[in-house]
Amino acid sequence: MPLPETEVPGRLQAELMSRGLRMTRQRRIILSVVETAKQHLDASQILRKAHKLDPQIDRVTVYRTLNLLKRHGLVDELDLMHLQGEKHYYERRPQRDHIHMACLRCGKITEFESDLFDRLKGQIQRDCRFHIVVSRLEVGGYCGQCRSLPS
Amino acid sequence: MPLPETEVPGRLQAELMSRGLRMTRQRRIILSVVETAKQHLDASQILRKAHKLDPQIDRVTVYRTLNLLKRHGLVDELDLMHLQGEKHYYERRPQRDHIHMACLRCGKITEFESDLFDRLKGQIQRDCRFHIVVSRLEVGGYCGQCRSLPS
DNA sequence: TTACATGTTGCAAGTGAGTTGCAACTATCA
DNA sequence: TGATAGTTGCAACTCACTTGCAACATGTAA
Incomplete structure (x- = not known):
């Protein structure tokens, strides 16, 4: 998996930057994880994938970034009928x-x-x-x- | 508010009894609260209303009874878009x-x-x-x- | 290029909804 | 009326998520 820094910025990243939001290393990583997800991921799965690119990222940063994306209408939060407990899943807004x-x-x-x-x-x-x-x-x-x- | 014991059993109670489930004092009270609710109630609101009829009722009993009703398809669980945090709301299945x-x-x-x-x-x-x-x-x-x- | 102001991060601790283990209790039925 | 299997209340726990705060990094303007 290429480092997100060297990748072409994804649509989520471009969208956030165009809104004047700061683009940190952690955000770039979390955005790339959400953007390239092949299934619906919950916060802890997103953290796990982010850790492979930067083991320092904290779960709090994942939650805060997901809230940011939600507030900007860039991701949707799903319950998926609470089949696996109360966690939430995220997908890029289609x-x-x-x-x-x-x-x-x-x-x-x-x-x-x-x-x-x-x-x-x-x-x-x-x-x-x-x-x-x-x-x-x-x-x-x-x-x-x-x-x-x-x- | 009349005591549920002296009331005509509500539809929820009748439904549970017809399925051979035990009808306890606590269940009767919780069922009557759900049955007579005028808006969507969450578990703690149901507990508060149940307490007015019997201050001994425990919140665990409320949760267990709601799970019972859910499993039997007699109530629906709602998120109401998580407007007020992560709690769930309940309504009799229409x-x-x-x-x-x-x-x-x-x-x-x-x-x-x-x-x-x-x-x-x-x-x-x-x-x-x-x-x-x-x-x-x-x-x-x-x-x-x-x-x-x-x- | 540097300095700065402001936004962001990581850590630790906290919150709040809901669950579990278990001993005491009770509805139901023979 | 007694046996028994399901139910209750309590205490402790889990799990997802949030908050306070000091240290840090980004974007901006000089």
Whole structure:
């Protein structure tokens, strides 16, 4: 894994810098971890990956950086139906919102985009005169594989 | 407020008894608190209301009873966008699922039912071959009043 | 290039929601 | 009425996350 300092700054980093926020070594590392994540990571997983690039980084810095990203609407915080306790998971805010499905049996998380979801949010904004800043649709149940298994 | 012992057993109590679960004095009280709640209550608010009927009830019993109701699908657990920290809120599971909208400014929680929501869940079940057990759509933003206020 | 002001970090300690182990208790049923 | 299996209350614990604060580093302006 190349050092984040020598990498082309990711989108998160560019976004934060364009807002005039200070770019520290620790932030660059944490941002690169979030940016390159292949699954949903919780704070302690982000810390573990950050430690590989700089063992000095403290978990407090991870929490503070995640809060910063949240406040700026650059990441979304997920509960994933609290399948694994009360921790939160983070993902870069996508172009288009999606639904998270969590299998209660195997724990697999699946994402799903849907026009109906977009239309539903439009309906909420119109009918309830409610300006949506963030939305979260999480569904718990049984995925295709687990549905057909004996209990 | 009449003593729950002398009340007609509520629907939650009837439901639990029909499943062969023991009906203790503490459970009757906690069920009646959840059943008669006019807003979404968290565990400590439920404990406070239960204490008015029986000051001996322990918070552990409240948590255990809420877990019991959750496992039996009789109440839903809500985050309400973590507006007030990480606590959870509880409501009796309704006939028809609804959406929770949380105003980031005034904290008001609004509920909304929608055919589009029902259709979206149908689409998920069909297109993703995912059997939905529980679903939660929470939205954070600005309600009608707060939208038109100066910031 | 340096000096500075202000924002950021790491550490230690704290908070708050929720859980667990266990002995005493009690609802249910024969 | 007594047996028994589930339930309760207490104390201690866990876990995710936050706060106070002194030392430090970044961006800026000279």
